[in-house]
Amino acid sequence: MARQDRAIKTRRVILESAAAVFDEHGFDRATIAEILSRAGVTKGALYFHFPSKEDLALAVLHEQVLDIAVRPQPIKLQEFVDAGQILAYRLRHDPIQRGAARLAIEPGANQLDRKQSMSAWTTFVEGLLNEARARGEVLESVNVRDTAELFVGAFAGIQMMSKAFTDQNDVSHRLLVFFEHTLPTIAVPAILAKLRLDPERGARLDAELRERAAEEAERAAALEADLQNAAP
């Protein structure tokens, strides 16, 4: 493995360990010692990538935002639903998402920009809804910005409530209830009838996105190897 690949992997391991500790204890009570012991790396390696606990938290929040993605669908509003169900799935299975979810709602650490994740999601959903509107999928009565902010705010609370009562086990169901209650006032009827809301899509879509990311990483590595072989 090239030195760069190793550094990327180490960084990811540290981030996932930090996210898990933030998820469990919150920012204030998380300790570098526990993150080190989970990640199984040296203090030097950790501080090389992240000079402070704040940097770790910001990187977890940032990584979560980078992970916002969805596969293109014939109906644009389906991507809106899919993005939500993928996130709901990841809140149960992905340490980065779990840690970021707690950091984003925890008002304790004032130096963190908790709004980052809510802003990024609002922009993403607003973009999807605007595209959906351009295709005639969205009802005239919808104010796209308001609806995007409703989704982001409501989702933040829905996942928080699910976390408190079932450790996120029912977050997909709660999100389904949200979609069932709101999509009839968002989508035109012909589109509404075609939307697939089953929460089980979240797991499959997440797996597809991961597969695709792995393929891309492989292609990039092959390309780099070719370039190195071709170098004089």
Place this chain on the structure above:
Amino acid sequence: MARQDRAIKTRRVILESAAAVFDEHGFDRATIAEILSRAGVTKGALYFHFPSKEDLALAVLHEQVLDIAVRPQPIKLQEFVDAGQILAYRLRHDPIQRGAARLAIEPGANQLDRKQSMSAWTTFVEGLLNEARARGEVLESVNVRDTAELFVGAFAGIQMMSKAFTDQNDVSHRLLVFFEHTLPTIAVPAILAKLRLDPERGARLDAELRERAAEEAERAAALEADLQNAAP
């Protein structure tokens, strides 16, 4: 003023001061010293009412739950809307509600029962929706429990987002967007057409509830005075 009245007032002043400090700094960073200085009471008075910071936080959360109320309306679903808009109004103006809102979402203090407030609200809304259903105001498709939990979860996130971006200044508008998006899938059309959603209702309804509570307190005081005069 009778000794008991004074104790009740002191307790309320301490609670409101504590709530304000929790709202500003969160549970972990709130100090008894700052609460004392805001309340203008002695350490002895505070510890007489609340032996610890945990007791103060629990009392703030409990007080918030006691404050759940709404005036009866000819349409039961109107009470559902009103309860939301009163809470939204109080999140801007009532220190107890503001402090409780932060304590309820802050996962820092593990000894607090943060679920208390969400459970109490869910039960309250579920009751309203069941009464509304019995009167034929609610669509057949509604699962009352799911819808009540959606309201509570979504509201928690909506107010959190409003807090982060505008210090609750737009929480009533955000709640209006929630109602506009969900009531068409909750209320039967004839009821939907009659519901009053204007966020300005929140201020008026809160004032009415306060007036009524003051009248009741006066009546109770008068009754007590009569009883004391009549005593041998």
